[in-house]
Amino acid sequence: MAVFESTAAEHGGLSRPRLPEISVISPGLDPRPTTAEPKLAVKSGLVRQGSGEENTERVKVYLRIRPLTETERERGEEQGCVAVQDEGTLLLKAPKESQNMRTAERGITQSMHKFSFSKIFGPETTQQQFYESTMKTMVKDVLQGENRLLYTYGVTNSGKTYTIQGSGRETGLLPRALASLFRKLQGRLYGAMDLKPVMYQDVRQLEPGEVRVEEIRRNSLLKEDENLTSRRVGTTTNGDSGFGGLSSTSNIASQLEDTDSVCLEPDSLSHSGGDDLEEGVQFSIWVSFYEIYNEFLYDLLDASPSLQPRKRVTLRLSDDKQGNPYVKDLTWIQVRSAEEAWKILRAGRRNQSFASTHLNQNSSRSHSIFSIRVLHIRPEADSGQAMHISELTVCDLAGSERCKEQRNGERMKEANNINTSLLTLGRCIAALRHNQNNKSRPPQVVPFRDSKLTRVLQGFFCGRGTSSMVVNINPCASIYDETLQALKFSAIATQVRHSCIFSCNVCFFFFFFYLFSETLEAERALIEERYEDKITNLQKHLKKFYSQELKERDQEIEALSAALEKNKEAGSGPTSEPQGDAPRRSQRLTAQTELCKLRAELDQCRAELLTKTQELIKLKMQLEVPGSTGTLTGAADRKLEEGQRNLRQLRLDLQRLGLDLQSGERACCRNTGGERLRQALNAADETLVKQDQILVELQNGLILVKADLRRKADTLAQTQATRPQLPPSGFSAPTTPGSCKKRGCGAAASCDAENRPPQKRPFFQSLFPTRTPTRKYNTCPVEEPNVTPYSRILRSRQRSPPPSPVTTPRTLRGKY
Numbered sequence: 001m002a003v004f005e006s007t008a009a010e011h012g013g014l015s016r017p018r019l020p021e022i023s024v025i026s027p028g029l030d031p032r033p034t035t036a037e038p039k040l041a042v043k044s045g046l047v048r049q050g051s052g053e054e055n056t057e058r059v060k061v062y063l064r065i066r067p068l069t070e071t072e073r074e075r076g077e078e079q080g081c082v083a084v085q086d087e088g089t090l091l092l093k094a095p096k097e098s099q100n101m102r103t104a105e106r107g108i109t110q111s112m113h114k115f116s117f118s119k120i121f122g123p124e125t126t127q128q129q130f131y132e133s134t135m136k137t138m139v140k141d142v143l144q145g146e147n148r149l150l151y152t153y154g155v156t157n158s159g160k161t162y163t164i165q166g167s168g169r170e171t172g173l174l175p176r177a178l179a180s181l182f183r184k185l186q187g188r189l190y191g192a193m194d195l196k197p198v199m200y201q202d203v204r205q206l207e208p209g210e211v212r213v214e215e216i217r218r219n220s221l222l223k224e225d226e227n228l229t230s231r232r233v234g235t236t237t238n239g240d241s242g243f244g245g246l247s248s249t250s251n252i253a254s255q256l257e258d259t260d261s262v263c264l265e266p267d268s269l270s271h272s273g274g275d276d277l278e279e280g281v282q283f284s285i286w287v288s289f290y291e292i293y294n295e296f297l298y299d300l301l302d303a304s305p306s307l308q309p310r311k312r313v314t315l316r317l318s319d320d321k322q323g324n325p326y327v328k329d330l331t332w333i334q335v336r337s338a339e340e341a342w343k344i345l346r347a348g349r350r351n352q353s354f355a356s357t358h359l360n361q362n363s364s365r366s367h368s369i370f371s372i373r374v375l376h377i378r379p380e381a382d383s384g385q386a387m388h389i390s391e392l393t394v395c396d397l398a399g400s401e402r403c404k405e406q407r408n409g410e411r412m413k414e415a416n417n418i419n420t421s422l423l424t425l426g427r428c429i430a431a432l433r434h435n436q437n438n439k440s441r442p443p444q445v446v447p448f449r450d451s452k453l454t455r456v457l458q459g460f461f462c463g464r465g466t467s468s469m470v471v472n473i474n475p476c477a478s479i480y481d482e483t484l485q486a487l488k489f490s491a492i493a494t495q496v497r498h499s500c501i502f503s504c505n506v507c508f509f510f511f512f513f514y515l516f517s518e519t520l521e522a523e524r525a526l527i528e529e530r531y532e533d534k535i536t537n538l539q540k541h542l543k544k545f546y547s548q549e550l551k552e553r554d555q556e557i558e559a560l561s562a563a564l565e566k567n568k569e570a571g572s573g574p575t576s577e578p579q580g581d582a583p584r585r586s587q588r589l590t591a592q593t594e595l596c597k598l599r600a601e602l603d604q605c606r607a608e609l610l611t612k613t614q615e616l617i618k619l620k621m622q623l624e625v626p627g628s629t630g631t632l633t634g635a636a637d638r639k640l641e642e643g644q645r646n647l648r649q650l651r652l653d654l655q656r657l658g659l660d661l662q663s664g665e666r667a668c669c670r671n672t673g674g675e676r677l678r679q680a681l682n683a684a685d686e687t688l689v690k691q692d693q694i695l696v697e698l699q700n701g702l703i704l705v706k707a708d709l710r711r712k713a714d715t716l717a718q719t720q721a722t723r724p725q726l727p728p729s730g731f732s733a734p735t736t737p738g739s740c741k742k743r744g745c746g747a748a749a750s751c752d753a754e755n756r757p758p759q760k761r762p763f764f765q766s767l768f769p770t771r772t773p774t775r776k777y778n779t780c781p782v783e784e785p786n787v788t789p790y791s792r793i794l795r796s797r798q799r800s801p802p803p804s805p806v807t808t809p810r811t812l813r814g815k816y
């Protein structure tokens with residue numbers, strides 16, 4: 001079965017919420033310090049000036065495995081899933097019931113994992129041994145002016161609090177560090193009352209008078225701790241301190257039972273005296289204690305049990321003049337001995353958030369941060385220049401755990417916040433590692449600001465100090481999967497080197513870049529807002545302008561439409577070129593209407609022409625005279641010939657009219673020849689007028705001929721009367737006196753002529769009907785000298801009867 005070394009080398013970007021299941025072996029990333037790595041010159045700081053990060057130490061990551069309890073053994077939790085291979089290598093083997101084993105059986109993950117650490121401490125490791133290997137050096141560094149951070153990380157119930165604070169006589173790292181610190185400072189402590197408030201104010205940016213307040217708090221806390229210690233005897237159940245119901249004094253009391261004074265092994269006190277301390281420097285020790293609970297900061301030293309229950313005051317994070325974050329208004333208390341500091345720690349612990357979970361009856365529900373500040377003072381020098389501060393911070397992180405296993409809503413919320421802040425810590429460490437290992441690539445932003453925890457610890461990751469990590473694990477098989485995740489997280493930390501000045505600058509750069517980005521973002525939002533306003537205004541104005549324009553256009557269109565309609569109504573035809581389909585259609589309709597009118601007129605003309613033709617035919621028939629009367633009818637023949645010519649001419653004109661009408665129709669269909677149609681019609685009208693004139697002339701000629709003939713007939717009759725003779729058979733007495741009223745009595749003559757063949761019909765019989773000598777021929781020029789035959793004919797022409805419904809000849813009709 002393959003074994004993989006979990007170095008988390010493949011840990012992706014910052015956005016990946018989960019650590020990779022399997023990491024690839026990367027020999028070049030061996031996290032263990034080698035002998036070739038140079039040791040730092042402690043005095044000169046964390047890194048030597050001008051040195052690169054390659055010369056800096058890797059972050060120390062210690063692993064501590066807690067022993068199984070009897071109960072756990074009885075439950076069968078010991079399945080050999082955690083095995084120490086050597087001093088720095090741990091092997092994890094997934095137990096059967098674990099999720100990891102299930103996924104491994106499906107071939108998704110591996111069932112065995114190998115991890116490397118700076119040093120691994122097994123279950124048999126004592127508190128003293130652990131202190132000696134981890135924190136002892138750190139205390140020494142702090143006294144020499146360095147800043148150090150130690151934090152514990154692990155699953156809940158894995159021994160973090162035990163490691164830091166201890167239990168019973170098994171005192172943890174912190175009390176041992178305090179004891180060691182004060183032992184080393186024996187005879188070098190600066191008197192608290194002699195410390196000028198202004199000196200501390202310069203560093204912490206406190207208002208004058210706060211130191212005095214802190215003195216009062218210190219005394220109050222120390223007094224309360226004494227009261228607590230005296231009350232502790234017999235106190236077992238009353239766990240609520242009145243601060244949110246989260247503290248459990250009984251548990252704390254039981255933890256700290258019989259530890260009224262800090263109990264230390266003789267070894268830890270062996271390094272007494274300040275051999276390594278600078279000559280002439282005196283020291284003042286101040287402590288603070290606060291917790292991060294549900295992403296809120298609470299001062300654990302800002303409470304007195306004698307006070308009534310009240311709402312806890314949250315602290316704010318701020319940045320000092322150098323851009324380093326610090327907790328504003330945090331209580332710092334000067335302590336003069338390890339015992340005093342320990343008492344203050346215990347008093348503060350009473351305010352810490354604890355709760356009972358399914359894994360730990362007294363589980364820390366918050367990250368607690370205890371800080372020791374060492375003021376380096378030269379009494380003979382100016383206070384402002386002589387003072388230097390170093391810090392030792394010990395952070396007991398809350399344990400990571402599965403949220404789903406929390407049935408209580410409050411516990412679930414706590415677990416969520418704990419896991420989120422731990423995840424952010426992991427992201428920060430991963431980003432630091434990425435930036436250190438990939439210098440050619442653009443640096444990633446380290447998300448210190450994403451959680452309160454990473455923000456308060458930021459300075460230690462950015463060159464203001466070094467950090468050491470203690471990973472606590474519980475070898476119980478039932479929490480194997482959680483342990484595996486914690487170890488994967490810690491594997492990333494083993495890849496990180498302590499940040500040098502450059503990294504610090506990079507971090508500050510990130511910080512300022514972040515701030516700058518935020519400022520830019522705010523400005524961008526502001527500009528966007530302004531421009532949105534401007535755009536809105538512009539849109540409003542444009543809308544107004546264009547609506548006005550449209551309104552005016554509409555009005556213009558309406559006016560034009562009205563004018564067009566008016567023109568259409570007024571115009572007799574298409575006077576202008578059609579524009580668009582609608583006008584063209586209307587012009588076509590107008591032309592068709594006119595065409596209909598013209599057709600009607602033409603029909604009327606035809607009918608009249610036909611009538612005239614018939615009349616002419618009749619006249620022709622009437623004018624037909626026998627050869628003996630040729631001398632009398634010569635003029636009539638000439639007139640008749642002329643009439644026939646005119647008739648031909650009339651036919652030709654009619655033909656031309658038809659053609660014109662046809663072309664007019666075509667022009668009308670094309671909708672472009674309205675004018676031509678009009679001209680054609682005018683021409684047709686003119687033709688008709690001419691024909692009328694010709695007809696009138698013809699009729700006049702005929703009348704003249706008739707009158708002439710009548711006169712001659714009268715003369716002939718008178719001549720015959722002088723010689724009595726039988727009247728010719730062609731003459732008959734007039735039937736009625738008024739039968740010849742019209743046009744030379746042609747109708748009466750035609751009545752007789754109908755029964756005879758035309759060529760044999762006597763011309764004069766048809767022209768002169770029989771009448772009495774006293775005939776009432778009102779058109780007689782003798783009887784009516786004012787009424788000439790010409791004027792009568794003209795009158796009759798003007799009063800011509802309406803055209804008879806004579807059908808158009810087929811030949812003509814076919815043309816249309």
Ligand SMILES: Nc1ncnc2c1ncn2[C@@H]1O[C@H](COP(=O)(O)OP(=O)(O)OP(=O)(O)O)[C@@H](O)[C@H]1O
Binds near residue numbers: 065158167399
């Ligand atoms: N190295 C050890 N030797 C003996 N007992 C230990 C050791 N480590 C832890 N324990 C015991 O295990 C229990 C759980 O330890 P602790 O409370 O320190 O866990 P924790 O990780 O702080 O839990 P949480 O995160 O829930 O606060 C305690 O009873 C503690 O005394």
